[in-house]
Amino acid sequence: MNRFLLPLGIFIVLVAFLAVGLNLNPREVPSPLIGKPAPAFELPQLHKPELSFAPKNMLGKVWLLNVWASWCVSCRQEHPILVDFAKTGSAPIYGLNYKDPRADALRWLKQYGDPYALSIADAEGRVGIDYGVYGVPETYVIDKAGVIRFKQIGPVTQDVLEAKILPLVKELNK
Amino acid sequence: MIPELGHFALILALIVSLVQGTLPLIGAHRVNNGGRAWIALARPAARAQFFLIVFAFVCLTWAFVANDFSVVYVAQNSNSRLPLEYRLAGVWGGHEGSLLLWMLMLSGWTVAVSLLSRHLPDAMTARVLGVLGLIAVGFLAFILFTSNPFERLLPAAADGRDLNPLLQDPGLIFHPPMLYMGYVGFSIAFAFAIAALLSGQLDAAWARWSRPWTTAAWAFLTFGIALGSWWAYYELGWGGWWFWDPVENASFLPWLVGTALIHSLAVTEKRGCFKNWTVLLAIAAFSLSLLGTFLVRSGVLTSVHAFATDPRRGIFILILLATVIGASLFLFALRAPKVGLGGSFGLISRESLLLMNNVLLVVACGSVMLGTLYPLLIDALGMGKLSVGPPYFNAVFVPLMVPLLVLMALGPLARWKHADLAAVLRRLTFAFVAAVAIAIAVPLLYGKWSPLTAMGVLLAAWVAGGSVVAIIERRRTGGLAAQPLHWWGMHLAHVGVAAFVLGVTMVSSFQEEKDVRMEPDDTVSVGGYSFRFIGVREAMGPNYRAMVGELELSRDGKVLRTMQPEKRAYLTSAMPMTEAAIDTGLLRDVYVSLGEPVGERAWSVRAYYKPFVDWIWGGCLLMALGGVVAISDRRYRMRKAAASTAVPQGAAA
Numbered sequence: 010m011n012r013f014l015l016p017l018g019i020f021i022v023l024v025a026f027l028a029v030g031l032n033l034n035p036r037e038v039p040s041p042l043i044g045k046p047a048p049a050f051e052l053p054q055l056h057k058p059e060l061s062f063a064p065k066n067m068l069g070k071v072w073l074l075n076v077w078a079s080w081c082v083s084c085r086q087e088h089p090i091l092v093d094f095a096k097t098g099s100a101p102i103y104g105l106n107y108k109d110p111r112a113d114a115l116r117w118l119k120q121y122g123d124p125y126a127l128s129i130a131d132a133e134g135r136v137g138i139d140y141g142v143y144g145v146p147e148t149y150v151i152d153k154a155g156v157i158r159f160k161q162i163g164p165v166t167q168d169v170l171e172a173k174i175l176p177l178v179k180e181l182n183k
Numbered sequence: 184m185i186p187e188l189g190h191f192a193l194i195l196a197l198i199v200s201l202v203q204g205t206l207p208l209i210g211a212h213r214v215n216n217g218g219r220a221w222i223a224l225a226r227p228a229a230r231a232q233f234f235l236i237v238f239a240f241v242c243l244t245w246a247f248v249a250n251d252f253s254v255v256y257v258a259q260n261s262n263s264r265l266p267l268e269y270r271l272a273g274v275w276g277g278h279e280g281s282l283l284l285w286m287l288m289l290s291g292w293t294v295a296v297s298l299l300s301r302h303l304p305d306a307m308t309a310r311v312l313g314v315l316g317l318i319a320v321g322f323l324a325f326i327l328f329t330s331n332p333f334e335r336l337l338p339a340a341a342d343g344r345d346l347n348p349l350l351q352d353p354g355l356i357f358h359p360p361m362l363y364m365g366y367v368g369f370s371i372a373f374a375f376a377i378a379a380l381l382s383g384q385l386d387a388a389w390a391r392w393s394r395p396w397t398t399a400a401w402a403f404l405t406f407g408i409a410l411g412s413w414w415a416y417y418e419l420g421w422g423g424w425w426f427w428d429p430v431e432n433a434s435f436l437p438w439l440v441g442t443a444l445i446h447s448l449a450v451t452e453k454r455g456c457f458k459n460w461t462v463l464l465a466i467a468a469f470s471l472s473l474l475g476t477f478l479v480r481s482g483v484l485t486s487v488h489a490f491a492t493d494p495r496r497g498i499f500i501l502i503l504l505a506t507v508i509g510a511s512l513f514l515f516a517l518r519a520p521k522v523g524l525g526g527s528f529g530l531i532s533r534e535s536l537l538l539m540n541n542v543l544l545v546v547a548c549g550s551v552m553l554g555t556l557y558p559l560l561i562d563a564l565g566m567g568k569l570s571v572g573p574p575y576f577n578a579v580f581v582p583l584m585v586p587l588l589v590l591m592a593l594g595p596l597a598r599w600k601h602a603d604l605a606a607v608l609r610r611l612t613f614a615f616v617a618a619v620a621i622a623i624a625v626p627l628l629y630g631k632w633s634p635l636t637a638m639g640v641l642l643a644a645w646v647a648g649g650s651v652v653a654i655i656e657r658r659r660t661g662g663l664a665a666q667p668l669h670w671w672g673m674h675l676a677h678v679g680v681a682a683f684v685l686g687v688t689m690v691s692s693f694q695e696e697k698d699v700r701m702e703p704d705d706t707v708s709v710g711g712y713s714f715r716f717i718g719v720r721e722a723m724g725p726n727y728r729a730m731v732g733e734l735e736l737s738r739d740g741k742v743l744r745t746m747q748p749e750k751r752a753y754l755t756s757a758m759p760m761t762e763a764a765i766d767t768g769l770l771r772d773v774y775v776s777l778g779e780p781v782g783e784r785a786w787s788v789r790a791y792y793k794p795f796v797d798w799i800w801g802g803c804l805l806m807a808l809g810g811v812v813a814i815s816d817r818r819y820r821m822r823k824a825a826a827s828t829a830v831p832q833g834a835a836a
Contacts, residue, residue, distance in 0.1 A: 011516055013515060013516040013520055016466075016512050016515065016516075017512035024501065024504070026559065027477065031497045
């Protein structure tokens with residue numbers, strides 16, 4: 010074997026990797042939770058703290074879980090889209106109010122409108138850890154069997170809503 | 184009409200480069216068989232190609248100046264309110280235009296070779312220009328088939344989308360052209376190497392011809408990288424100067440190999456050894472330039488330098504990359520076994536020191552490359568997503584540089600063939616003692632002594648000391664005036680490295696940073712300087728609205744100046760931009776940037792004290808200048824060199 014072929018050999022391996030790499034999207038961060046049951050929890054509701062909410066109450070329905078906070082600037086950006094979406098009634102949105110003082114959260118909803126069927130108060134962010142929340146906002150689509158089918162990291166844009174969330178919700182509701 | 188002319192010129196250039204890339208090579212192959220006429224085609228073809236590319240480039244520039252928004256590329260990268268200087272720089276602000284710039288540089292380098300190669304054998308020139316012609320074919324095809332800058336938009340846009348605000352800065356005007364001059368310049372070293380492999384004449388003459396071209400490319404690349412780093416420092420508002428970002432690494436990889444190459448070329452020229460190794464480095468330097476283009480243009484890696492990504496383009500560059508590098512490595516595998524070994528040398532000699540320099544630089548390049556491509560490799564193997572950050576690079580890269588810097592002082596003092604290590608060390612006693620004294624004193628003067636800081640200072644002083652000793656010795660023997668310019672160039676570049684190392688050490692050891700919320704009349708102090716926040720007012724720029732902060736800089740109660748960091752909102756995009764205010768000094772920068780408004784009159788403000796930070800870029804500038812001085816050496820000038828092409832054919836076995 011000619012040892013001068015070695016650089017060529019190394020290069021061919023590198024090209025193979027680059028070719029595979031071309032078909033991957035480095036910006037897509039997969040969530041390990043997709044296809045898994047939504048982690049269980051039981052937390053007080055934001056508006057009526059004496060009542061609680063648990064994902065198991067939602068079995069049999071397709072629903073969205075949206076992580077939000079009054080201190081989150083990007084939430085303001087996605088908020089009108091959620092408000093419009095809620096009006097269509099295609100699926101209920103449940104808000105997970107993340108690490109937020111209750112008074113601030115209520116004031117924020119009053120000011121910008123409340124698209125949520127109800128909001129859940131996760132004051133310490135424990136549930137956020139179970140759901141692998143990187144940052145606020147994040148949105149999960151959960152199916153009738155309580156399995157997470159989609160996760161949006163960052164604000165929901167009109168494009169994401171129309172291209173991904175709406176078709177998925179329609180499909181799951183069939 | 185004018186964009187169509189530009190497009191047509193590009194098509195003609197492709198045809199000309201097809202001629203340039205084939206006939207002269209065939210002619211050189213059968214030089215005694217009536218090939219001379221074909222060889223003679225090389226120079227006129229190179230000139231015609233240059234003229235056509237310049238014409239196309241002028242057409243695109245005109246479209247920018249005249250705000251012709253019926254051209255897609257102009258509509259995407261310009262705006263009628265964009266100031267003229269940025270409309271000119273906008274020509275290379277996007278993908279298509281920067282490729283055209285690449286092409287302009289390539290044809291410029293090619294025509295330079297055709298003009299400055301009269302002393303070379305005609306067959307050699309024909310081969311070099313032929314190889315460059317083939318590269319031009321690849322790039323012109325890439326431009327015409329996937330990235331045509333002259334594509335029309337019908338109906339025309341009313342106004343353009345504007346140049347990315349990050350790029351609206353004087354730094355952008357010069358950074359890409361300098362960087363590309365370096366990238367593309369390595370194509371000349373590559374073409375010489377391939378020409379030598381094709382002809383089978385790998386000898387000292389070949390090394391001598393390619394040396395000035397390689398050094399020139401290296402100097403441009405050094406300057407280009409330094410400009411990019413300086414730009415990131417004042418434009419991104421984080422006060423950092425190097426982020427180990429994939430795109431930065433893409434320019435750093437060819438630099439590391441290019442540095443190895445200019446050193447190993449010296450050995451090949453003087454002693455006729457390392458020939459295979461030098462050829463391989465020349466191929467590697469250009470391959471890494473191409474790989475850098477691929478990484479940036481194809482979007483396989485995420486980076487702050489986000490360019491639009493189109494998979495078709497990625498595939499095209501990958502095929503180009505595979506063809507160019509694959510073919511040259513195959514040619515290398517065919518020809519290398521027949522190349523002799525050259526002169527022998529002792530265990531301690533200038534050759535062996537330069538060999539160690541090469542090994543260290545190539546290993547450093549390999550480790551940076553591994554870190555850059557690792558996320559891609561892991562992803563391609565389906566093992567998940569991850570990113571490699573500065574901790575990896577610092578942990579791997581810095582330890583490799585330590586022995587390199589230690590050896591740097593020894594190399595220039597050691598003799599060829601066989602050197603006496605003890606004697607060299609004895610000559611360096613003065614440098615060592617001085618370096619130790621400085622390494623103890625300087626950190627203490629700055630108030631905190633730590634082993635790492637001391638080591639950095641020690642290495643910087645040691646490298647500079649090595650050059651000082653060499654200069655003093657020559658002066659004593661009265662030979663200083665007789666020293667050739669390339670000797671001065673080398674020492675200038677080595678002192679530049681010392682300045683760079685000192686800058687990096689000082690800034691990472693003694694910088695101070697404060698991130699505070701400030702209301703009018705609040706003061707914050709860093710590094711003995713205090714900033715009094717006066718307030719923020721609104722101002723209009725040509726195509727942006729700015730919030731201009733005013734801070735009064737003072738030291739020991741004495742007011743020095745007012746600093747005005749800005750936060751700009753460009754009218755055409757939502758992206759807010761920071762413009763830091765920097766007070767530059769020889770021994771320190773004070774740097775302040777405006778964050779977000781927090782509350783009614785309060786702002787978050789970031790203030791930095793950065794000792795010796797300008798030495799980083801000053802050092803790079805000295806290195807580049809060293810390169811320029813080295814190539815102005817008399818022996819590289821045409822007529823002189825013409826007499827010496829009959830250099831003995833090395834010590835080829």
